[in-house]
Structures are given as structure tokens and as C-alpha cells.
């Protein structure tokens with residue numbers, strides 16, 4: 001079983017357990033449920049840097065990245081650096097994240113926040129809204145076309161932006177639909193963990209212009225971003241490159257200064 005299949009098998013059990021403990025009515029009564037969301041797609045369309053900076057403690061490919069930081073400090077540091085948005089990993093088992101991380105990040109910053117999660121059920125979209133996210137991620141590799149349609153439409157009804165992630169032509173072709181805001185190409189092959197921005201470049205021409213193009217993973221240089229911009233990318237999801245340092249916000253600020 002590859003890592004993605006393992007994560008999804010665990011996620012199915014986790015979501016069923018959570019549903020039995022926290023009812024939908026409790027999520028819907030969260031103070032944040034009525035909050036007006038902020039569009040990441042709009043922020044990327046109007047921003048010069050397009051950086052979506054991620055809070056990521058550990059990962060299946062790198063093991064521990066940084067367990068010493070406070071999520072609120074990271075979030076404030078990223079916002080002060082002027083990033084276009086933030087991504088918060090909420091998976092506990094494989095990434096050391098939590099919904100509480102999302103809540104603390106939300107309490108600290110105004111910028112759009114992506115709930116980075118392995119979404120398989122509408123319940124997780126209600127959680128995203130209740131804990132203050134503005135955007136959700138859907139991963140084409142683990143969803144049927146009908147699920148992408150149903151989940152993305154439900155997210156839009158909640159006022160959430162949708163970032164759909166693909167890794168190859170087949171995933172892209174089955175996924176294109178009007179209920180998506182952003183199409184992300186993951187440079188990391190989630191089966192082998194190999195990273196190459198060539199896949200973002202190859203798929204760029206097949207992404208219709210109506211969607212904001214986002215290149216995800218394995219980005220560590222300003223040159224890579226300048227190159228990807230020539231292929232129409234407006235968003236760049238960066239985790240490890242900032243999180244491996246003592247001060248991710250400062251690293252993001254220095255990175256952005258070099259981009260300008």
C-alpha cells in the first residue's frame with residue numbers, strides 16, 4: 001500500500017470516529033461558522049508574490065521538520081512577511097498537525113488560510129469552516145469525479161474556496177469543473193516522493209485560464225518561482241523550505257525580498 005492509500009485508510013476511520021463524538025450541530029454552532037471568508041484565489045490574482053506559506057511540523061517524506069515552533073508565531077511571521085496566504089496541515093498522524101493549529105492560526109492573522117487535509121467527506125468541510133479556514137484542498141488522486149463535484153459544490157455553498165490538486169494529465173482531465181477556484185499541480189509524486197517542477201510546467205498548458213494555477217511542493221528557490229511564473233502560475237505552496245528554519249516568517253520575508 002502506498003503512503004497516500006495508508007493516509008486515506010486511516011482518515012476514513014478517523015472521520016467516522018469524529019462524527020460519532022462531535023455532531024454536525026456542534027460544528028455549525030461555532031462562532032467562526034458565520035465568519036465571512038477571505039478568498040485565496042482573489043489574493044493570488046492580485047498579489048505580486050503569490051506565496052502560500054505552510055505550517056508543517058513533519059511529513060512522511062522528511063520525518064521531523066520542526067516541532068519547536070508555536071503556530072501563532074509562525075502565522076504572524078508569515079503575515080508580517082507579506083505572503084498571499086497560509087496553509088495549515090491539520091492531519092495529526094502523519095504531519096503532527098491539528099484542527100487546534102488551524103484555530104490558533106485563524107485567531108492570529110487576517111490573511112486567507114487553507115486547511116491542508118485529506119478530505120473525503122463533507123463533515124471535514126464543516127470542520128474547516130468551524131475552525132476558521134477560508135480554503136480547502138481536494139486531492140484528485142483519492143477522489144472520484146462525482147466526489148470532487150459533490151465536495152467542491154458543498155465547499156462553495158459554505159463560502160470556502162476550493163484548491164484541487166493533481167499530479168498527472170488523467171487526474172487533471174477528470175477534475176476540471178466550474179466549482180473549483182484554483183488548480184494545483186503537486187511537484188511531489190506522492191507514491192515515490194520524488195520532486196520536480198517539470199510536472200507543473202508540463203501540465204500548465206492544459207489548465208484552462210479560468211482557474212488560478214498553483215504549483216505545490218519542493219519549491220526552494222526564487223529562480224524556480226520566476227520560471228513557473230512564465231508558465232502562468234500565480235500561486236506557490238511552500239512548506240519545508242520555510243519551516244526547516246528557526247524563524248519561518250523571517251525566511252519567507254527574505255525569500256519575498258529576493259522575488260521583487
Ligand SMILES: O=C(O)c1ccccc1NCC(=O)[C@H](O)[C@H](O)COP(=O)(O)O
Nearest residue numbers: 059060061216217218219237238239240
Ligand atoms: O510532504 C509530504 O511528504 C507528503 C506526503 C504525502 C502526502 C502529502 C505530503 N505533503 C503535503 C503537501 O502537499 C506539502 O506539504 C506542500 O505542498 C508543501 O510542500 P513542501 O514545500 O515540499 O514542504
